[in-house]
Amino acid sequence: MPRLADYRPDHLLTALPLLVAGLLIARMGQLNEFFQSLFNVLPTLLLLLGGAFCVVYGRQRELSLLVVVYLGYFLLDTQTDYFREHGQVRADAALVFHLCSLLLPLFYGLYGAWRERSHLVQDMVARAAVLLAVGGTCLALARRFPQGLQAWLAEVHWPLWHGQWMSLIQLAYPLFLIAGVLLAVQYLRQPRPLHATLLLGLVGLLWMLPNTFILPHALQVISSLVMLMLVAAVVHEAYQMAYRDELTGLPGRRVLNDRLQRLGRNYVIAMADVDHFKKFNDTHGHDVGDEVLKLVASRLRRIGGGGKAYRYGGEEFTLVFPGKSLDECRPHLEAVREAVEHYPLQLRDRQQRPKNDKEGRQRRKASGAGSVSVTISIGVAEREAHQRNAEEVIRSADKALYAAKRAGRNCVVAQGENRRGAVRVKAEAD
Structure with missing residues (x-):
């Protein structure tokens, strides 16, 4: 239903x-x-x-x-x-x-x-x-x-x-x-x-x-x-x-491209990627992979600080913060990362789905062998004076995302941070 x-x-x-x-x-x-x-x-x-x-x-x-x-x-x-x-x-x-x-x-x-x-x-x-x-x-x-x-x-x-x-x-x-x-x-x-x-x-x-x-x-x-x-x-x-992306309900790539054309001079773009997503598909099947994407999308949709989430493609998502600085956006990115991490995904067939939200919360509190933990890595970049368009900012956010993956995943890394800095930021967040 x-x-x-x-x-x-x-x-x-x-x-x-x-x-x-x-x-x-x-x-x-x-x-x-x-x-x-x-x-x-x-x-x-x-x-x-x-x-x-x-x-x-x-x-x-x-x-x-x-x-x-x-x-x-x-x-x-x-x-x-x-x-x-x-x-x-x-x-x-x-x-x-x-x-x-x-x-x-x-x-x-x-x-x-x-x-x-x-x-x-x-x-x-x-x-x-x-x-x-x-x-x-x-x-x-x-x-x-x-x-x-x-x-x-x-x-x-x-x-x-x-x-x-x-x-x-x-x-x-x-x-x-x-x-x-x-x-x-x-x-x-x-x-x-x-x-x-x-x-x-x-x-x-x-x-x-x-x-x-x-x-x-x-x-x-x-x-x-x-x-x-x-x-x-x-x-x-x-x-x-x-x-609009049919699976997650988030705005899709076309909406993102239109939005990027109407950003002002100051904005922040973050790229989020599901950690070990291929492993979910290979181990549990594509149905569980779809549930993982829906879970991440539901958390990203609630991002604060004036941010807006988009499905970029595959297991990647984009968050756009118009008129914001990197320091203003980082706490909200950390909050959404923790929200995904602390939400155990229950593995069950359709006949065992909870009847309502209350039953679902009770099952998640008693997470055991039937649940998996989902985490995301986030790379974030703020537009700088020398960057002419949003595509360059996205490339900077992508580089920061790769740094987050190298740093051990499940962390937020800003542009210009090295591997050691990323690990330090992750430890502080934990």
């Missing part, structure tokens, strides 16, 4: 503001001509541009969701346009609305929980086949038995579960509930911005349908913003894949 820290507020960073903005705009009685024209073309524009983006990056699930929301928008928009022009609803308006209320949560929940597991073309063919089979069956029944189908959909099938607040057909609410449970479980099992967005998008659709013929802009605004939320979630995840 994911840890509590995996459920981050930034998963809602793009979706929640868009949904709130959509609800506020949809409640407005009048929109100026510009925004009214914008929301009339925005669903089609998002389907074309967002769909092309999904195809390029192989995001079949998001593409199918865009198509489903757009089809629901198109069918209902045809009905609302007729109502505005003629002052009355079409003869088939109730049947179309009931079918949309039924099929929209069905396909949204199905495609939202249907993850990509095959080739792009095969997956899209399978999704299209399901859509055509169910949609074609409903269309055939609507043409052959329109009155009977409409009566069956509008019927109250479970009187004990019917409430006066229900603005949709009764059958729609169980489908919304099932879709919500599926998407909520999916997010709990794998916290991702997309999974959080899918859940919020379902809430938007549940609010939109009863207000389609009540609020003049509810359909266009909510459909547009739900589709925009899906596209924004794809972009958000693409950004995280490119700029």
Whole structure:
């Protein structure tokens, strides 16, 4: 199961503001001509541009969701346009609305929980086949038995579960509930911005349908913003894949390079390396090696003194202290080194994982043969006047890191310190 820290507020960073903005705009009685024209073309524009983006990056699930929301928008928009022009609803308006209320949560929940597991073309063919089979069956029944189908959909099938607040057909609410449970479980099992967005998008659709013929802009605004939320979630995840290390959760090399370009004249850079990391992998396996990296990253993330930790690559990490001096940063580096050293890593299989943090602390206090000690070596360098860029400072920190390794590891060495000085500093720290 994911840890509590995996459920981050930034998963809602793009979706929640868009949904709130959509609800506020949809409640407005009048929109100026510009925004009214914008929301009339925005669903089609998002389907074309967002769909092309999904195809390029192989995001079949998001593409199918865009198509489903757009089809629901198109069918209902045809009905609302007729109502505005003629002052009355079409003869088939109730049947179309009931079918949309039924099929929209069905396909949204199905495609939202249907993850990509095959080739792009095969997956899209399978999704299209399901859509055509169910949609074609409903269309055939609507043409052959329109009155009977409409009566069956509008019927109250479970009187004990019917409430006066229900603005949709009764059958729609169980489908919304099932879709919500599926998407909520999916997010709990794998916290991702997309999974959080899918859940919020379902809430938007549940609010939109009863207000389609009540609020003049509810359909266009909510459909547009739900589709925009899906596209924004794809972009958000693409950004995280490119700029955030998936294993440790720390910012990656690209973020570090961008940050180095914006440092001022005074700063400190430290390079941290896990001691004997290859030995962990060779002795205990790569799973334990991954746990070691996660442990070190979790300690480095808490570095004080205004420092920021990055995954440099492999078992190396970089810490950046903008606007600081070497003397100001050294106590914080020593503190994080000691935090890693004094945190025994328990070796256990997944069935023996602690149920909570309290049990985990109790096990760590009773560390024995089932635990390993992890240490790190740190080389640190302060920018000097003759150094023209941050790459030169990193090279100085690397040289200090090699000196820390030669000094016996598990110590902090600053630029210019020799082997004897490093040993002396380590002894003082201990």
